[in-house]
Amino acid sequence: MASDVPAFLPPSSPRPPRARDTTSEFSELAQKIHASGLMRRRYGYYWAKLVALPVAYAVAVTVFLIVGDTWWQLLVAVGFAVLFTQTAFLGHDAAHRQIFRSGRWNDWTSLIIGDLFVGMSYGWWQHKHTRHHANPNKDGADPDIELPVISFTPAQAAKRRNPVTAWAIAHQGVFFFPILLLEGLSLHASSVRRVFSREPIDRRWVEILFILLRLGGYLALVFVVLSPGIAFAFLGVQLGVFGFYMGVAFAPNHKGMPLVPRDAKLDFLRRQVLMSRNVRGTKFLDVALGGLNYQIEHHLFPSMPRPHLRRAAPIISAYCQERGVTYTQTGLFESYGIVLRYINRVGLGQSDPFDCPLVAQRSAL
Template structure:
């Protein structure tokens, strides 16, 4: 599924002959249902609760003291930080306030100060992703440092270690996510210290410094060195894992678009995205990212409205011949693993012993 041939070969219906008007009609329908209206009560509740929950967790951490039971605190903090990151994601997409300035500062406080992720770094990267999801050369989310998402990336020449990792990336995908938290913090620090255009750089530096230095000082004051290092490993590992499994099902394994292919906005966003079917608990657990199609079509739509918008958009896509993908959670993970395994291995099987494979090849040649 590394191209878009099955979609482009389909003959569009007559009413899709004007692609620029196709999304306009849907947008008018969604707007008429009030699905783009702000949800101030919902978001103010979360904005007030976020710092209070973090403060409560840190108080409990200091009260519990130097014990291995703190590993449970680390797991709780990983979940809390991820949920706050989801809230920052909503603010960055202008879902909370009408004012762009208010949304920006909320994103800075939530992302930089509470979570330790640079809002400026994330915004630059995520904006490019939304503009061209799964487009080679344009979407940074398919240009990953370790995992090859596109066949083009897998074919590039790399060192021995990276080549081996990509050859086994299907099996190693979930373990690799344990390092995502460390990678997110490192990328954030690199973004704010490296010269280049970055709005509110000094605010980000100040917030990140307070968050990272203050957090480390607290951990090593309360815990002995051995427990502290394990605590940080668990917290960072689970945070990265949680973030990874929330974002991975959305586009991995969906069509990858050549850089020279042109698609109208509706198809560009819907065909490259995948929804994850589930209950309202899944909506909370994934921060609304399970409605990826709706989010990509209407990034500023408040999270509580995504579930209501989904059947409307699904029906509209069916009526206009636009493939709308929705699967269960574990099915989505199976698709992702199978896809990246195929990209990394080609026709080879990761579970085949190399010696047996060489013997079979030799026998075939003989």
């Protein structure tokens, strides 16, 4: 990519200069992936995580009780935040049908993990995340680029004409990471709001029960064991680190990649690959980011078990290279730099687009 500024794909483009039907390209790739065995279930891997989950929570609560009413609890709060984020990653896997063949088993696993262990509504998240997967970075369709405090398109920035908000938007790159400290509180609030709203949601009373047990029980534990000052500090650190961790795990995936106009029509392969970014790293990074660093593979094959994503990446990268489809991969900190420069340029009203991969691919006609 030439620069880190917002790009819009053209609303309509001629067919690529290939005799191959683009609708068959993903099918060919899918055959390769299935033949390689990368879609098979990893029951041992996931059962180990599911069994370890309540054990990890029991250990965390035990440490919390042993440390008692001291300021050392702020370190325990960081540990809770990491545990909750890793739990959310596991719930994400279940929601994408990565764990079990049965959709019902995956749904109930997501409900228990998301609502009872993390305090986030599975129904709210599923509705939002499904829309994102269907249309990543598509204007008016992807909820992940429709945020109240950050503008991801020039049109969004232009709408905020109030002098205070205009100044904040112009400096939004500076505020991006600090704002993530509030993301944890926002996730819980959005979940509670959704389960008590009139919007349709499956298993509403199960979700209400699980969320009330999780949030109410957690607050009761904190305020019974800790004095008010330490309790509020504990919750502030835990929620802040949780939100920050969730934010930095999801931020590199699509922000700063080409944006898609409402009326654009793209084949599935290009719609998912051109709008997504992978993050290079070791297996430790795979664990730290919950496999989200293989965003291209995840978007193409959402039900692929997490431990297979690393093996699928070179296959998909080579396939895209053969067909002239840009496969974007960066380092972790490089990706954050791209995101910050991108939202800064949007906030300053600089809407000159860079040469997006699809335009470059089809301009040869």
